[in-house]
Amino acid sequence: MEMVREHRKFVVPEIITGENARIYAGKYASNFHSDTVLIATDTNAFRQKWILEILLSLDEAGTEYIIFSDIEPNPRDYNVMAGAEAYLSEECTGILAIGGGSVLDCAKGIGIVAANGGNILDYIGVDLVKNPMPPLICVPTTAGSAADVSQYAVIRNAAKKTKNLIISKSLVPDVTLLDTVPLMTQPVDVTVNSGIDALTHGIEAYVSNGASHFSDLLALESIKLSAGFFPFSVDKADDPDYRFQSLMASMYAGIAFSNAGLGLIHAMSHAIGGLYDLPHGIASSIVMRSAIQYNYSSSIRKYQKIARILGVSPDITDDKKVVKGMFEKIMGMRGSIDNPLSLSVYGASKDDIPDLVARSAGDPCIATNPRIPGQKDLSNLFESLL
Amino acid sequence: MTTEKEQYEEDLKEIRNRIIGFGEASVKKSYYPQLQYKQGELERFRVALDSTLDIVFILEPVSGHIIDANSRAEKVLGYTSKELLKMTIFDVADNDRLHQIIAGMESVIQTSEIIRAQVVARDGPTMPMELSVSSARFNKDRYLTVVCRDITEREEMEAAICHSEFQYRTTINTLHDILVVIDGLFNVIIFNDAFETLCRNCGISGDIQGMNFKTLNPFFSSDRGPELCDSLLLHEYFEEDLKYRHGGKFAIYSLRNMPIIENGVYKQSVLYMRDTTEYSLLENMKKEAFLQIDKNMEQFAVLNDHVRNPLQIILSTVSLESDEVAEKIMPYIKEIDNLIKGLDNGWIESEKVRNMIARHYGISLIDRSDIADVINYLQDKCKSEE
Numbered sequence: 100m101e102m103v104r105e106h107r108k109f110v111v112p113e114i115i116t117g118e119n120a121r122i123y124a125g126k127y128a129s130n131f132h133s134d135t136v137l138i139a140t141d142t143n144a145f146r147q148k149w150i151l152e153i154l155l156s157l158d159e160a161g162t163e164y165i166i167f168s169d170i171e172p173n174p175r176d177y178n179v180m181a182g183a184e185a186y187l188s189e190e191c192t193g194i195l196a197i198g199g200g201s202v203l204d205c206a207k208g209i210g211i212v213a214a215n216g217g218n219i220l221d222y223i224g225v226d227l228v229k230n231p232m233p234p235l236i237c238v239p240t241t242a243g244s245a246a247d248v249s250q251y252a253v254i255r256n257a258a259k260k261t262k263n264l265i266i267s268k269s270l271v272p273d274v275t276l277l278d279t280v281p282l283m284t285q286p287v288d289v290t291v292n293s294g295i296d297a298l299t300h301g302i303e304a305y306v307s308n309g310a311s312h313f314s315d316l317l318a319l320e321s322i323k324l325s326a327g328f329f330p331f332s333v334d335k336a337d338d339p340d341y342r343f344q345s346l347m348a349s350m351y352a353g354i355a356f357s358n359a360g361l362g363l364i365h366a367m368s369h370a371i372g373g374l375y376d377l378p379h380g381i382a383s384s385i386v387m388r389s390a391i392q393y394n395y396s397s398s399i400r401k402y403q404k405i406a407r408i409l410g411v412s413p414d415i416t417d418d419k420k421v422v423k424g425m426f427e428k429i430m431g432m433r434g435s436i437d438n439p440l441s442l443s444v445y446g447a448s449k450d451d452i453p454d455l456v457a458r459s460a461g462d463p464c465i466a467t468n469p470r471i472p473g474q475k476d477l478s479n480l481f482e483s484l485l
Numbered sequence: 486m487t488t489e490k491e492q493y494e495e496d497l498k499e500i501r502n503r504i505i506g507f508g509e510a511s512v513k514k515s516y517y518p519q520l521q522y523k524q525g526e527l528e529r530f531r532v533a534l535d536s537t538l539d540i541v542f543i544l545e546p547v548s549g550h551i552i553d554a555n556s557r558a559e560k561v562l563g564y565t566s567k568e569l570l571k572m573t574i575f576d577v578a579d580n581d582r583l584h585q586i587i588a589g590m591e592s593v594i595q596t597s598e599i600i601r602a603q604v605v606a607r608d609g610p611t612m613p614m615e616l617s618v619s620s621a622r623f624n625k626d627r628y629l630t631v632v633c634r635d636i637t638e639r640e641e642m643e644a645a646i647c648h649s650e651f652q653y654r655t656t657i658n659t660l661h662d663i664l665v666v667i668d669g670l671f672n673v674i675i676f677n678d679a680f681e682t683l684c685r686n687c688g689i690s691g692d693i694q695g696m697n698f699k700t701l702n703p704f705f706s707s708d709r710g711p712e713l714c715d716s717l718l719l720h721e722y723f724e725e726d727l728k729y730r731h732g733g734k735f736a737i738y739s740l741r742n743m744p745i746i747e748n749g750v751y752k753q754s755v756l757y758m759r760d761t762t763e764y765s766l767l768e769n770m771k772k773e774a775f776l777q778i779d780k781n782m783e784q785f786a787v788l789n790d791h792v793r794n795p796l797q798i799i800l801s802t803v804s805l806e807s808d809e810v811a812e813k814i815m816p817y818i819k820e821i822d823n824l825i826k827g828l829d830n831g832w833i834e835s836e837k838v839r840n841m842i843a844r845h846y847g848i849s850l851i852d853r854s855d856i857a858d859v860i861n862y863l864q865d866k867c868k869s870e871e
């Protein structure tokens with residue numbers, strides 16, 4: 100394992116893992132002196148039985164709550180602003196986010212605006228959030244985005260149709276309650292796409308130019324865990340061990356990428372996800388092969404290690420074959436989920452390429468990619484996806 | 486000279502640095518700096534609150550129990566902070582209205598009221614104070630704030646002002662003449678009793694203060710025409726005779742406008758109106774009398790001529806006819822002539838009076854053509870005899 104002596108920093112939230120960890124929500128709200136919390140969630144999560152224990156814990160702690168569930172997938176700037184308005188008008192003093200990546204990202208956006216004012220789009224970029232947001236307690240209901248442990252939030256600018264990153268240590272939640280129970284009710288496609296997302300986080304964190312010994316440990320552990328429990332089958336849906344492994348894989352990958360950074364896969368997937376409003380997991384799957392192929396030469400040893408963990412035979416040494424084998428293994432993890440992986444299927448054409456190139460080149464994730472692509476490189480990469 | 490590509494790569498390096506946690510604002514979410522800042526703000530506020538000359542109490546609603554008091558309260562009232570926190574506001578200001586306000590504010594969302602009350606210090610002396618009582622909500626609790634301002638000096642000043650006002654009111658009311666101050670829009674600002682009497686005599690009821698001076702237009706006229714006020718140039722000094730007519734009464738007023746100019750800008754006018762009816766009538770009567778005297782004197786002059794001429798003829802005729810007779814009547818004729826001479830001399834003396842009257846009253850018959858010759862004759866004669 101590479102030892103990096105360059106300066107590195109690690110920021111992680113307080114983490115509680117285990118079955119029914121969600122019942123600590125009330126206790127933490129009380130510890131934070133949050134008399135009234137805004138529960139950011141989605142309507143599907145709020146219909147589940149397991150949410151009752153969370154509400155009960157709040158009641159027992161004497162914490163009042165208001166529900167904000169007007170959150171779309173790939174949360175829009177206006178979702179954030181509506182949530183912030185609800186937060187301020189109800190004089191909330193904390194946020195409890197219960198949901199997948201979109202809900203958690205939106206909750207972070209609400210916290211930013213509540214503490215700093217202005218519009219959420221004012222904070223697009225890296226390290227632009229000055230005031231710490233209110234206490235944020237997360238109960239993730241998917242195992243993939245890792246927004247519950249990361250310094251990242253992705254907000255869609257509805258007018259410009261762009262997915263924008265807000266990156267700040269201030270966005271790292273205070274507490275995440277990693278509970279297997281809420282994961283049991285996830286649909287199959289969400290489970291798979293989230294798992295692929297977590298794997299991608301692990302891979303990108305591992306090969307990132309901001310990687311460190313600590314992030315490498317977590318990234319590799321995440322990839323190992325992911326390789327162990329995929330492909331997903333429906334009969335595993337209610338298996339707590341399986342769900343717990345997926346949560347751990349997501350958490351490790353999340354902490355790794357939050358501190359080491361991401362790369363080209365995310366820079367490109369944010370571009371196409373924004374332009375065609377695609378789910379993050381599908382967008383990542385579309386760009387993964389081309390991006391790994393492009394990066395491979397800059398971090399051969401690390402990619403070969405990933406390939407071995409994923410099950411690519413050590414006998415295969417040819418670079419192209421390693422990439423091909425790695426990609427096949429990853430696609431194999433998708434099991435029965437068979438989304439088309441050609442960009443043209445989602446309405447893309449050659450005319451869109453300059454726009455996609457500009458979006459990717461401006462995405463902060465590209466800054467920690469092991470190889471910095473030029474405009475021509477990006478153009479070729481997108482063309483290969485059509 | 487850096488190329489665009491080099492600049493792009495430099496920018497990405499900076500972004501990478503911030504992503505891995507070495508940006509300016511990149512610290513793990515910590516509330517301590519904010520807490521310190523807020524603490525500093527509170528301390529600054531407390532210092533300001535303590536240094537104010539007003540006493541500030543924070544109270545529980547209904548009971549009026551003192552929750553907090555600034556240091557001014559300790560200094561002025563002579564109680565220690567601990568003692569004050571065991572007291573109610575009524576211990577220092579037992580005022581009926583204060584009881585009502587504090588009892589009623591529980592049900593009112595946000596209100597404030599200012600009252601005057603006597604505040605009692607520890608050792609007994611009372612101070613007149615103005616109490617500003619207001620209600621505020623903090624989180625779910627309601628509090629009352631009472632700001633007590635010592636108004637001893639203000640009350641003394643108010644008394645001095647009242648006395649001064651009484652004096653000036655008394656002074657202007659002792660005037661028989663009318664004194665009224667109006668602004669540029671003819672609104673009455675200050676007036677004396679004489680003006681009020683005039684208004685009431687004109688049938689004007691209601692408040693005189695603020696009344697428009699033009700309301701008096703129908704009752705006054707001048708050489709300018711009936712709409713008197715419309716032609717007045719208030720920003721200039723002037724004197725004007727006004728004729729007053731109402732209900733069969735007639736009067737003449739002499740109006741004097743004294744404009745008040747501040748920094749070159751017209752502010753107000755002081756109108757001074759004196760009833761000159763008697764004076765004017767007397768002057769007219771004098772004029773009439775002098776005119777009559779003048780006429781009488783002219784008649785005398787004519788009469789003299791009419792007597793002297795026949796007398797001359799008589800003397801000539803008698804001298805021709807008989808010296809004896811002439812000698813006998815001569816003393817009588819001389820007596821008559823002496824009488825006429827005396828009258829002529831008297832007329833000459835009267836002429837000086839006439840010239841004086843002509844100068845001062847503009848009355849003269851000298852220019853009248855029908856008697857001009859007679860007057861000239863008499864004047865010439867007087868000169869030749871001298």
